[in-house]
Amino acid sequence: LCHHYHRPILSGKATATLKEKNNVWQGTLALMVLKTLDGLGPMHGYGIARRIEQISDDLLSVNQGTLYPVLLKLEQEGCIAPEWKETENRRQAKFYRLTRTGRRQLRAQAGHWDETAAIMAKFLALGEQSP
């Protein structure tokens, strides 16, 4: 039972070696959500999950146990705003819209992520240049 509870938010090949890095991944998932909403406009939880899985070529599978808390967190921070609307299949669903705060947050986080990635890339390249 509790094994299930502590399951990492993203499972699949990409996370196989990163099971313990929940915090990193939670922040990452929030960023992915913001980016998805920025690109596709208002979207419901299911759509966001599907989109992230598609973009990662199904390498990532989104754990709903983390997705919905992350959505709630972003909502509490004012980054996204919820609204119940009808889907194209005439179903009621809770759509999330990126707010101005969310857009600002997305820019900041994306910049931060780029920096981190660049630093890590340089760092990892070190060994290869001078064996």
Next chain:
Amino acid sequence: MRRLRALARKLLALFDRREDELTAEIESHLEMQAADNMKTGVSPQEARQQAIQKFGHVEFVKEAYREQRGLAIVETLAADVRYALRGFRRKPLFALTAILTLALAIGGNSAIFSMIRTVLLRPLPWPDPDRLVIVWETNLKQGTSRANPSSANFFDWRERTHSFEALAHWRFVYFNLSGNARFAPERVQGARVAATFLPLFGARPVLGRGFHDDEDQPGRDRVAILCHGFWQRRFGGSRDLLGRQIQIDGESVTVVGVLPPEFQMRVMNRDLDVYLPFAYDRRQLSREDHSLNVYGRLRGGVSLARAEAEMNSVAERLEQEFPATNRDWRVHLVTLPEAAVANSRPILLTLLVSVGIVLLIACVNIANLMLSRTNARFREFAVRLAIGGSRGRVIRQLLTESLMLGVLGGAAGLLLAYWALPLLRLRVGYLGCREQANFGSTLWS
């Protein structure tokens, strides 16, 4: 700003525990997933089944959602408190024993500490109380260490010493206050005091004036100053009373002043009601009638020892001048704060140690109770750990339970102290001026 907004939302969420919306959101998620699954050609039931499987355990999603929604610490604390209270109700004897034990120990400690603070720690309510001294005469050859001074000696000291801003004599007296058409006659507590006595304590009348310097001369002493409580009680706080005459011990006396309410001189658990000047016929002074009370205020910068030395050099000269009456009579000075606590300090400190030990014993008892209860609950913990409760969570639960016991016991103890303190009022100190150990102003001021 973002964090603040999130915190505000979380606080609000503490009072809103509805989950309809989340349930609906999850349901719509499952439906959409199922609809997509059906495109692969499976039956509706199969599609639904797959959707649920992919989604994961709904309860865990909800649990994670709840944790994000509110302040998890507050919510689990509230749950722990509720659980602890339920546990106490299930085992009332244990809870009652522990709470009562704590209440007795804490109540005793609070009550005694209240008294100690009032009596020993709080300064006397007068300006520079450390400079106020009581003057005793001693005659070690006759075996007296604290005799009241005689009147003739007092006046000689007053004229020959320089260590004091003022030396004032006074005497406790019962006065007969005559009745009239409106009042019944009454025996009141009062004092005959030197004109310098009230200024010694910084007492300035709120109404009228203090005694003039020459009013402690015989014949000019038909004036009275009332304490505030007595003025209110007997005369209804009438301002017209000033300048009027009242009959004291069959003589007409003019009321010239009323003291402020905060000035109290308590004797035998009652405030002194009336002050009259202490007039002495200088021709009738005596060196053998040791019956005065003498208080003094040291001049700034004069130590107690220096003042006592000066008093004793005067006493030695008096001994030479009046060998018949003053042989071996010396002077001993005690500061008023010291005199106020000298009698009660050992009693109070003994009590403090005793209640401290009682508290220790109570703690040991409760520790034993808790230990045996914990042993009996071993199964409960085993089950909680087995179904996924973390060790830290169980420890927190137990701490919360102990804390609840402590809080309840402490509250009961304070109630007990509040109720017991009036019973404990001791008569302490000279003039009894601090015998009221006031609970409220002591614990919380």
